[in-house]
Amino acid sequence: MPLHDALNETTGVVGAIFGVNYGAYLKALLAIVVAVVVAFLLRKLVVATLSGRLPRHILTPLARVVYYVVIFLGIIGALAALGIETSGLLLAGGIAGIVIGFASQTVVSNLLSGIFLYMDRPFMIGDPVDIDGVGGVVQDITIFSTRIRRWDGVVMRIPNEQVFNSKIQRFNGSLVRRVEYRVGISYGSDISKAINVIMKLLESEPLVLVKPEPMVFVEDLGDSAVILNVRFWVPSQYWFPVKASVLGKIKEALASNGIEIPFPQRVVWFANKLETASSPQDSEGS
Amino acid sequence: MYGPITVGTAVEAGSSVLRLERASDGAMIKYTRSQEGSTASSLLLSPSSKVRLLPSTPRLLPEQGIASCIMTELDQPIVVAPGESVTVHISVPVDVLVESIAGGEDSRGTLIDVFSPIATPKLALYGEPTEGFMCRYWRTSIGDTGGVGTARARITVRNEWEKPSRVGVIILPLAGLRIYYKPGSWDAVVSDAVMSIGGARVADVTLGEPRPPEGYRASPYFEPRKIPGVPPRFSMSWGY
16 A cells, blocks of 8 residues: 555544544654655765765755755655645745845856866966966965956956956976077078077077977067077976076176177168268258 | 995085084084085984985886886996897996984885985986886996995896897896895995896896895895885887
8 A cells, every 4th residue: 555545544543533534643743754864875875976076165055955955855844744734935935035045146157166176176276377367376276266366466256257267377287397498690690600509509408308308499570570480398396496596697697608689670772872960050940 | 435424424425424422412413414615415313313324226216106117227238149148337326315313224214315425316207208217317338436426237148039139228126126235435335137138129127136246235225026026027129
């Protein structure tokens, strides 16, 4: 015999004896007990499934939300079993839900983005990153936002939704990073000599890697200079100090070897011979 | 030369000169290291300080903690026939340490200087940028007997593949690589290694048991094995 029928039958018998609809109470109680058991099991399942993927401060509230949602549904079921009209309640709850939903749309979106960020793990705390143009070191990742200590020391809070939808550059994602410069030398300079001078300088730099090999080549014949492209690799964690120091050394090495780094210049030819004035007065008199 | 330095002496180490002398106040000891005429390092030590020079496997320069291996590139590659095994001697770079000591000869003191006496310490990437290894780079030739700033390494190359193999690069892991020195000389050797070639681009390098040769002392400066008791091994998966 199905449970529902058995309960109805019990309701009839017990109600006839005591004049009270005990079956409805029994159904309501059963609904709450089932909800508590299901909520308990679901909470356990959520914790067991996500414990390795989510940090504790996100996992605990998430499991709690799941638990209380199921309990709430159980209470609704219990009220329905007692004959209390829940459609009004649900309607009111629905309207309230819509209002709260609209109001907390951003909060929920950030929360979900935070969870997805933890699953995707595009970066970890301590990583040097650039998120949507904000560069710095990841200081903290909370349930709603990510805090970045910018290169200038200012701590910036970025909502997780924005982080999740942004292009993220993680600077320590690989062992090595490339440094690239464009160096202009004059048209009169010896290109081979300039390349040799730069290559020799790179050889003397301890943090410039031998492999992948450094490269120096003519990239462009510019308006006023031959543009050399200088590329070399360094350990990722030393990218900035090396980048900051080597360009100045290249300039000095080129200068000490007589290789000119020219200013922008333009040669202008006039169709007619120019008349020049020796002084302002001459110019006014003419 | 490896071992203690007495006050009032100057030690020449490649392009560097180390001096230990009484400071101008007559009590303190002044340590200086000059390189190509300019002072590269200088500090004062208390009057009873003792100083010694020791070799270390090349894991401190150019910066500590970057390199996990030594990439030795051979000037002249060797070709090993299938099933054949050859033993070669090459050199590897050494970091020279200057330390202030208080205890016994086998214990570590306090590091006061570290330098490479022969060349600019350089690095190279072995493998891919995202999953490769950062190595201390060194160019050597077969039969290189070493000298100041280097240590000798005996490598047995065993071709277990079916085709002749051309070996131009040998990678030695730093974890578990021991270094031994002869006090009073610049002579140093590192652990023996066996390179087993298993395919066109694959080889395994296994370090031998730590056993100092006769008359040599073990330097306390090395990176310990990752798993105690298990011979250190490096898988060369990006060619040799």
